[in-house]
Amino acid sequence: MTSHPIxxxxxxxxxYAYPDGTQALFGVDLSIGRGERVALLGPNGAGKxxxxxxxxxxxxxxxxxVHVAGLAVxxxxxxxIRRRVGLVFQDPxxxxxxxxxREDVAFGPANLGMRGAKLDRRVRDALERVxxxxxxxxxxxxxxxxxxxxxAVATVLAMEPEILVLDEPSSNLDPAARRELAEILxxxxxxxxxxxxxxxxxxxxxxxxxxxxxxxxxxxGPTPALLSDRDLLAAHRxxxxxxxxxxxx
Amino acid sequence: MVVAxxxxxxAGHHHQLYRPGDTVVxxxxxxxxxxxxxxxxxxxxxxxxxxxxxxxVYALLLAAVAAAGRVPPGxxxxxxxxxxxxxxxxxxxxxxxxxxxxxxxxxxxxxxGLWAAWNILAKxxxxxVASILLAATTEPRMMxxxxxxxxxxxxxxxxxxxxLRYMDVIMDEMRRMRVARESRGFVxxxxxxxxxxxxxxxxxxxxxxxxxxxxxLAMLSRGYTGEMPIIRDLSASLxxxxxxxxxxxxxxxxxxxxxxxx
Amino acid sequence: xxxxxxxxxxxxxxxxxxxxxxxxxVCLKGARNExxxxxxxxxxxxxxxxxxxxxxxxxxxxxxxxHLLGGALxxxxxxxxxxxxxxxxxxxxxxxxxxDGGLTALGINITLMAVVTSVVGWAVFxxxxxxxxxxxxxxxxxxxxxxxxxxxxxxxxFTALFWIGxTAPIDLAAVAAAMGGVHVLIGLGEGxxxxxxxxxxxxxxxxxxxxxxxxxxxxxxxxxxxxxxVEEPAPAPKAGIRPVLLGGGLIAVLLAGVVSFYAxxxxxxxxxxxxxxxxxxxEKASSVGHWPLADYGVKGVENERLSLGVAGVAGVGLTVLAxxxxxxxxxRRNRDKAAA
Numbered sequence: 027m028t029s030h031p032i033x034x035x036x037x038x039x040x041x042y043a044y045p046d047g048t049q050a051l052f053g054v055d056l057s058i059g060r061g062e063r064v065a066l067l068g069p070n071g072a073g074k075x076x077x078x079x080x081x082x083x084x085x086x087x088x089x090x091x092v093h094v095a096g097l098a099v100x101x102x103x104x105x106x107i108r109r110r111v112g113l114v115f116q117d118p119x120x121x122x123x124x125x126x127x128r129e130d131v132a133f134g135p136a137n138l139g140m141r142g143a144k145l146d147r148r149v150r151d152a153l154e155r156v157x158x159x160x161x162x163x164x165x166x167x168x169x170x171x172x173x174x175x176x177x178a179v180a181t182v183l184a185m186e187p188e189i190l191v192l193d194e195p196s197s198n199l200d201p202a203a204r205r206e207l208a209e210i211l212x213x214x215x216x217x218x219x220x221x222x223x224x225x226x227x228x229x230x231x232x233x234x235x236x237x238x239x240x241x242x243x244x245x246x247g248p249t250p251a252l253l254s255d256r257d258l259l260a261a262h263r264x265x266x267x268x269x270x271x272x273x274x275x
Numbered sequence: 276m277v278v279a280x281x282x283x284x285x286a287g288h289h290h291q292l293y294r295p296g297d298t299v300v301x302x303x304x305x306x307x308x309x310x311x312x313x314x315x316x317x318x319x320x321x322x323x324x325x326x327x328x329x330x331x332v333y334a335l336l337l338a339a340v341a342a343a344g345r346v347p348p349g350x351x352x353x354x355x356x357x358x359x360x361x362x363x364x365x366x367x368x369x370x371x372x373x374x375x376x377x378x379x380x381x382x383x384x385x386x387x388g389l390w391a392a393w394n395i396l397a398k399x400x401x402x403x404v405a406s407i408l409l410a411a412t413t414e415p416r417m418m419x420x421x422x423x424x425x426x427x428x429x430x431x432x433x434x435x436x437x438x439l440r441y442m443d444v445i446m447d448e449m450r451r452m453r454v455a456r457e458s459r460g461f462v463x464x465x466x467x468x469x470x471x472x473x474x475x476x477x478x479x480x481x482x483x484x485x486x487x488x489x490x491x492l493a494m495l496s497r498g499y500t501g502e503m504p505i506i507r508d509l510s511a512s513l514x515x516x517x518x519x520x521x522x523x524x525x526x527x528x529x530x531x532x533x534x535x536x537x
Numbered sequence: 538x539x540x541x542x543x544x545x546x547x548x549x550x551x552x553x554x555x556x557x558x559x560x561x562x563v564c565l566k567g568a569r570n571e572x573x574x575x576x577x578x579x580x581x582x583x584x585x586x587x588x589x590x591x592x593x594x595x596x597x598x599x600x601x602x603x604h605l606l607g608g609a610l611x612x613x614x615x616x617x618x619x620x621x622x623x624x625x626x627x628x629x630x631x632x633x634x635x636x637d638g639g640l641t642a643l644g645i646n647i648t649l650m651a652v653v654t655s656v657v658g659w660a661v662f663x664x665x666x667x668x669x670x671x672x673x674x675x676x677x678x679x680x681x682x683x684x685x686x687x688x689x690x691x692x693x694x695f696t697a698l699f700w701i702g703x704t705a706p707i708d709l710a711a712v713a714a715a716m717g718g719v720h721v722l723i724g725l726g727e728g729x730x731x732x733x734x735x736x737x738x739x740x741x742x743x744x745x746x747x748x749x750x751x752x753x754x755x756x757x758x759x760x761x762x763x764x765x766x767v768e769e770p771a772p773a774p775k776a777g778i779r780p781v782l783l784g785g786g787l788i789a790v791l792l793a794g795v796v797s798f799y800a801x802x803x804x805x806x807x808x809x810x811x812x813x814x815x816x817x818x819x820e821k822a823s824s825v826g827h828w829p830l831a832d833y834g835v836k837g838v839e840n841e842r843l844s845l846g847v848a849g850v851a852g853v854g855l856t857v858l859a860x861x862x863x864x865x866x867x868x869r870r871n872r873d874k875a876a877a
Contacts, residue, residue, distance in 0.1 A: 124440075133504065352705065
């Protein structure tokens with residue numbers, strides 16, 4: 027499935043428990059090639075968010091390993107890993123912590139040591155790509171939810187990541203904002219891992235899907251094929267919306 | 276049916292005082308204004324309470340700042356409500372105070388107490404008005420940059436920055452919890468309702484803490500290593516320092532004069 | 538509750554400012570050690586939480602309601618260093634952004650409401666949870682007592698400051714009685730809501746309560762052969778309480794020494810009035826222009842002051858010794874019991 031010899035993301039045997047004792051991951055294996063757009067599907071509590079946290083070393087594996095474009099995630103490589111993996115959180119309020127959109131988008135590149143005109147160009151460019159350049163000097167909490175999510179994507183794009191990881195990108199969006207975001211994502215030229223339980227969104231944007239259930243990868247294949255398998259979906263508490271049919275493959 | 280939280284659910288003192296504008300006072304760099312307000316307050320506190328004229332001068336100085344900053348008197352007066360508890364206390368001092376007593380309108384009041392009450396009222400009022408004018412003409416974000424310029428520890432500035440950013444988010448969460456409580460018929464009447472409020476407080480803490488963790492993760496994801504990159508820096512010209520120095524300068528002269536005259 | 542400008546004279550405001558700055562500096566370092574690079578966002582969010590919770594009015598008795606100070610609650614939930622920082626930042630923000638609390642009184646407000654409540658609350662909490670067997674009940678009871686004690690102690694600290702540099706001629710005993718009496722009641726409310734809040738957090742996320750370090754379970758792998766436990770190294774031991782107690786003790790000794798040294802030269806309300814029969818001299822004796830130290834030498838109370846300072850230090854020393862003895866005995870008895 028991978029066309030490039032070194033995959034963008036490689037996870038093997040990953041297990042993890044939270045400090046409160048709850049174990050969320052029980053040995054996850056997956057591989058994503060460069061340029062792929064992959065959906066990670068799974069019911070609530072399957073460990074999706076926990077897995078995402080391991081991808082850029084926010085959580086460190088209790089057992090197993092994560093490689094990003096060949097580089098292992100560990101304490102020594104953290105800075106480079108965090109540049110390579112762009113994480114977009116579910117709640118844009120968590121991601122937009124600076125007083126203005128400009129400062130927020132600049133935060134990442136500035137941490138990489140970028141300053142002055144070069145930084146400014148990077149910020150404008152990232153905002154341009156999500157269509158939010160007009161909001162550059164506004165405080166994030168004055169934006170609509172959909173706008174905040176687009177700015178959140180821009181904050182990550184400004185880091186020029188190897189892989190973009192989105193946690194529930196369509197949650198809480200109205201239909202128009204949902205479509206606008208889909209168009210932006212389709213036109214981005216990066217590897218994308220999209221964590222979601224919005225199955226039609228996965229079908230629209232991703233050619234391949236993984237199902238995470240019970241802390242392990244339960245299925246891996248072309249999205250239309252997985253979504254046509256009613257028994258598979260039912261076994262992992264996934265459901266297509268009422269009246270939605272997967273177009274014939 | 277959605278229960279909407281009305282805008283006036285909690286008209287507490289958490290409302291931002293900042294009034295956008297483009298006046299001399301607004302344009303001054305924040306670090307100058309911070310020092311000016313603090314210097315003014317120190318001069319006021321150091322003035323002997325018998326120098327009525329000095330307090331008059333201070334009031335005029337503040338009035339001039341308010342006029343220059345286009346801050347209407349009504350706005351300042353409304354914000355002064357914050358002082359009320361201490362006004363009540365000040366009123367009580369002459370009644371419970373010690374020492375020689377004087378007859379005022381048929382009441383026996385302590386002379387020292389009257390002086391103390393006047394002292395507290397005058398100084399507290401001038402201080403509050405100075406603070407209101409500072410907050411009304413300085414954008415919160417700029418205030419933080421000013422504090423940073425004044426070498427307030429980085430970490431303290433950052434904590435304040437995060438607090439200001441997430442204050443409204445957390446107040447909103449608290450408001451939603453209250454609406455949820457009240458829409459199920461809950462009224463906080465006496466001590467028996469405390470457990471319910473405490474549960475809300477506990478839930479609020481967990482939400483705040485978890486949000487803090489997520490914000491930290493979001494920062495880490497973008498290369499944060501404990502230092503905030505300085506993206507914007509503000510410098511003040513000598514001229515601006517001079518303009519801002521007028522208020523504390525004149526106040527200091529007044530304070531010194533009041534000492535040498537008393 | 539926020540002290541405005543003019544309530545305390547300039548020297549005391551200034552001294553409290555220096556003390557508060559030193560306390561905050563110590564806590565900045567301490568919090569960094571505890572939270573690492575998480576300090577800024579975590580403390581910021583907890584500060585926002587304290588700010589919000591201070592607005593939560595709770596009914597004390599019919600007709601009256603109080604609101605939380607939050608120092609002890611913060612200390613138990615996030616540790617004493619972070620707690621002082623959070624409450625101090627709340628007070629700074631209230632002073633500069635909301636005009637709540639005088640700018641010259643910031644030092645006093647931070648000392649009373651951030652440093653005293655958090656440090657006293659934490660010390661009392663540790664004393665109780667350390668001498669009792671480790672359990673959820675001990676943590677909840679400890680929270681109640683810690684918060685309930687922290688409020689009247691803060692009120693007494695206010696009274697002490699008022700004694701040294703208050704600007705109103707009120708009988709000190711009356712101030713102490715009034716402040717103490719009211720705040721014992723408020724303290725009970727604070728204790729109740731603190732204990733219940735801590736208990737509700739314990740029920741859901743015990744790992745978040747700093748004062749109740751939890752135990753982690755071991756990892757399990759779900760493989761074809763069923764669930765296999767993963768070996769893991771023993772966790773590193775947590776930093777002890779010693780630096781906090783040591784620092785707190787040092788602060789108390791210094792404070793007692795300095796306060797007693799200072800206070801003896803400043804007559805209380807009654808004496809002041811009697812001595813001055815007017816208003817001028819009494820006020821002058823304690824204002825910036827006439828630094829009180831200048832007066833002392835003239836009045837020739839040098840020795841008296843010195844002896845009072847020494848007495849203050851000795852008093853704290855004795856208290857610490859007595860407290861330590863009780864603490865030690867209780868712990869020994871527990872250890873003996875555990876051994877038996």
